[in-house]
Amino acid sequence: MLGYEDGDVVGFCFGTTLAPDTKWWGSMLTPLPAAWMAENGKRTVALNETVVRKAWRGRSVAWQLHEVWLTHRAEERVTLLVNLLDGDDAVQAVYEAWGYRKLGDQQPFADSPVFSVMLRSVAPAENSGVFRK
Structure with missing residues (x-):
């Protein structure tokens, strides 16, 4: 999803x-019930990246991109990783304000940072129900 203003990205x-065979949940440091990690190729989308050009930061552009992107998704929930070394919990706080909740931590590789694993419903009005098993 690209965001534009006056023709500029x-x-x-x-x-x-x-x-269904994802490795996404395989490096959890915090144990989760198997039902939470079961994937069928339609249940969960992973948000890999959100980037906003410096001149447009602080204007809710990231949130707007995120919400529009989700309107095009058919999955029931969205997950993402937050690097615990970035931003003194500020990044995680932003995602919490967007309706995400931390499930636990994971370390995908032995030499990688530890990440917070966050989850929310694709539909914001349904966020309270996303944590059922």
Whole structure:
């Protein structure tokens, strides 16, 4: 999803649906019930990246891109990772304000940082129900 203002690209976001054989949940440091990690290729989309050009930051562009991107998604929930070394919890707080909730932590590789794993419903009005098993 690209965002434009007056013909200029101001930011983008993208992600991918988790396949039934995904490794996404395999490096959790916090144990989760198996039902939470079960994927069928339609249940969960992972938000991989959101980027906003510097001149447009602080104007809710990232949130707008995110919400428009989600309107085009058919999955029931969206997940993302937040690097715990970035921003003194500020990034995680932004995602919490967008309706995400932290599920736990994961470390995808032995030499990678530890990430917070966050989850919310694709439909913002349904966020309270996303945490059912």
